[in-house]
Amino acid sequence: MGTIKLPNEVQKELNNVSKVAGYLWQREWAERNAGNISINLTSFFSKEEVKGIGTEVPFDFPKGAAGFVIYITGTGCYLRDLIDKIEEASCILYINEDATAYSIIWGGKREGFGPTCELISHASIHLFNSINHPENLAVVHTHPLELICMSHHELFNDEEELNRQLWMMCPEIKVFVPKGIHCTPYALSSTEPLAKVTIEAFKTRNISLWEKHGATATAPDVEKAWDFLDVANKGAKLLMMCWAAGFKPAGLSNKQLTELEQFT
Template sequence: MSDIKLPVEVEIELKKVSKVAGYLWQREWAERNAGNISMNLSSFFDKNEIIEKTKGDEFVAFDFPKDCAGFVIYITGTGCYLRDLVDMLEEVSCILYINEEANGYTIIWGGNRPNFGPTCELISHASIHLFNSKHHPENLAVVHTHPLELICMSHHELFDNEEELNRQIWMMCPEVKVFVPKGIHCTPYALSSTASLAKVTMDAFKTRNVSLWEKHGATATAPDVEKAWDFLDVANKGAKMLMMCWAAGFKPAGLSNEQLTELEQFT
């Protein structure tokens, strides 16, 4: 293992990861090994130093998109329980360097447990970070989790009408419209850990703040993990309040279309 020292900025981001992982567990959004978190940390590291200090380190073959060459990515491990990120960060997650041919990676930090490997969603995370680097370079974090009420909404007929689903969730309170201004993408089902799932998720982030994976979970991208958590937290609150009204047997009055339009000045 290389002796690369983590920049202070990276240590700050890793503390945020631990904090958000605790939130996800407390919310029951991260059962067993559900969910994963990653960050593009390339801007915080000296690539030449990494190349020099990782000579002779174990190399793992992996077929990344070619433009991911040189990326430095923090990512959780396969089979990782997100609750363990609170106090076992180095055991259940890692920082990896994608080589210049983009045909493999070297772990430069973490992964300190037997048979460690990055999450099986590595291709999705790497592809989203590549998309962000080209279209939204401010977005460094990706959080995938299982928000209960949003998943329920992905089984509802509203999932087939994205505009109406967003209108009904936005109308539940002003904060939902203000803090998730682009709304939720109803992302069609794709098998986990596949390039197909990566593609539909990237398509989602072209227009929306949150990608709601059909019958699976939700994913958000933002400048850091706390802001990604905020997108998911607020979106799920809108879905939860909507379902509470339905469960109580009434259709919520909700904010009017005019009131929702008025709120756009704050987004």
């Protein structure tokens, strides 16, 4: 069991995790044990603080992730439990200096606890971000209803057009999700191929829409990641509402969308 004392900044991040988990549950985006959340907390701890705590569990991480300290949710855990049982449903783990094992230094206070089966994806994304987008410390994966529906639509095969149609629904979507979403081809959960296609998405976007599965966002913190997902899904919801009402939305014009770029 972890015994490390958490810095105030880390405790604040965990409080935000609990808040965002509540949002996801209320939206019906986190059924049963669906979804997972992680944060790269390496900068908040010294190596002396994290070494020697807990028992090492063998795991084959990307070599560059050696020494990382990561907050992550647990396998089989329900995101709704993060609201008031965060130490049972998640943990902070330390990846050893050889990237061959991890030890839990905080949380995981549930019998048989283990990190999410998407651990390889999260570790790989955090390694990519640390090199290419070091400001992005948080990763949130969830199941936004309308975005998932869009991943079954033919528009999913035309990423640029899908983004244009989402942006044109209202100005805020263009302003607050300026990079749009990436239409990420299907890959099996809990595998390296899924990590690879998600990293490819994050080269140009903040949101990876996993085909017929869900969406993953990366941002400086969990609230900003939630905001990306929330706003993008609003675009999908508005678009589908218009279709359901039997009409094609007029949408913002290309000129109007270009004018909004000054606010992004």
